[in-house]
Amino acid sequence: MNIDFALLRSFVVLAEELHFARAAERLYIEQPALSQRIRRLERRIEVQLFDRDTRNVRLTPAGVEFLKDIRDVLERFDAAVARAQETASGDRGTIRVAYTFSVGYETLPVLLAGLDAGSGLQAEALELWENDVLDAVRRRRQDVGLVRYDPVDPELASVLIRRERLVLAVPHGHRLATTTEVSLAGLSEEQFVIIPRTVAPGYHAVIEKVFAKAGFEPETVANAVPGSRVMADLQRNNAVALLPSSAQRVHPEGVAAFLRIEEDFANLPVRLIHREDASTAVRAFADRAQQIARERGWL
Template identity: 30%
Template structure:
């Protein structure tokens, strides 16, 4: 085992199930090329071919079949040992209050479910955070850990894994001239009032979510200020302003009266996991580790 990477073994096990490099990549949230790279590395470490691949099919070699039958029970035992140790480190049952902004997507919920399986004594509780108050619930000890939009410049909070980097979209009313467009340039934000987010979110954070100037420095007209996502979408539908949103949020909030148009020239949005440094505990650390291990596979 000295030089064998656990990621290579995991990749081989999934490929043995799927017998398809593309589907294996989808399950592992990596590219098909990365799957090939991991399999080649494992074969080089072992010194023989484990997989035969043609233009029509993928199958295990006889050695690959033997390796699979030996590896699977050993891997399951290793995984169980890690899970039991993690559960013991958590010290039995206890809650983990997880806050999230906007949408807790299915990828994130997959991580929550996997964490619950690894740590059956930990009771997770999901809480939606106000869009205009990303850090307050963490500061006030209303949640133990939170998924928030970047940036984070709070001296008392710890920023953990950063993930889900996504392009930005502009939400506009179906009656708005932009609604028929297939794409926009960031400079065109100067042509429509941009809905902003209110207090208590800090100014530096609000300025990123609703910039006051285009990349070239042109002023962006100020639209209404809202506290929640639904307030913002309602004002967009009423053609009171436009609103910047990340791609996953647009996918989860389909409305017949709102159109979503990609905006070129803006930095990608990103999510980060944060918690209060003075209240960090074993459950928080275990969940942050789960996010780092699993979400990074598709947030990247």
């Protein structure tokens, strides 16, 4: 029986999310395409894997058992591919780096530009959602991940390479648009656009802690995925958003100003993660990243 691995990976993601829209977003495909993949897989193995109606998606008992086995199959396949690639190229000098959207503003470009020409190290970068970065490193599909929190995973090593100050993005016409600095404690009446937990749980948890230290729970008017959607939601709702200071480098249309935040605790970490059993080349990349971080004054 021949089964496309894309069907199996789509099944696993939907089984984790139990929500077609979120699963399709993680897979970077449209929702109808995901539905077609699931139906094709069910027809191929002649088993119904999900119970679904207009509101809910649930694994069938057969789906629960299938998930256990398929996860193991995919993990072993990914590990086999990684080992074959390393064997073919020796101690590979090309490092596969997965990163989350906001790390791409400044941190990632600086790290890639700072690789020593004579070190023999090269990097290939891939942008993913936060959960997918961790999953890709665990499954050896990527060598290194750059994320906004410590995943606390026994299979992964994690090192802090930056603490980046948060700034407040405000749209044109907002009452704070002509201000240069604010205190978080004075923003309890504002409406916030926040990246949702489902897309970036670690990032979301860090932001929640920042608000807790400021002494209030924010009123959220939109949960936007990273990128232009955040800026569009700011304008539409006359709301504000906490963003890493490096977002100022792109200064998106619709943002009137990025305001400095007085509180020192208003910052976001950037952590480099890799497997505990990483190759010498990956460890060399991690060491060089820490050196660059110190040179830039990030730590």
